Amino acid sequence: MSKSPLVTRAELRRRKEQEEVAQERNRQLQKKEAEREYQQEEKNIDKYYRKELKKTKPVTKTRSSEKQRSREMNTFLMKSIVVVTLLLIVVGLMVWFL
Numbered sequence: 001m002s003k004s005p006l007v008t009r010a011e012l013r014r015r016k017e018q019e020e021v022a023q024e025r026n027r028q029l030q031k032k033e034a035e036r037e038y039q040q041e042e043k044n045i046d047k048y049y050r051k052e053l054k055k056t057k058p059v060t061k062t063r064s065s066e067k068q069r070s071r072e073m074n075t076f077l078m079k080s081i082v083v084v085t086l087l088l089i090v091v092g093l094m095v096w097f098l
Helices: 009-055 063-097
Strands: none
Touching: none
């Protein structure tokens, strides 16, 4: 048997550096893949919410504007009821006295 080792320290160091380089390359590839998946997922989420936003129209009505509109309609209806009752009274008087 020979006295020389089967694997020298230099060879071990070289293998270790190669493994580290390979691991670093794998980490970078995994990071890129994870980033790509993340971007794809973000794009899908964006697309979904964009579609939802198109489905639901923005709210243009407010409580105060609806209340104001209701008041206006109420006054109009009250005026029309008063006018109709006055006309009915006039018609009733015409029928009664003529």
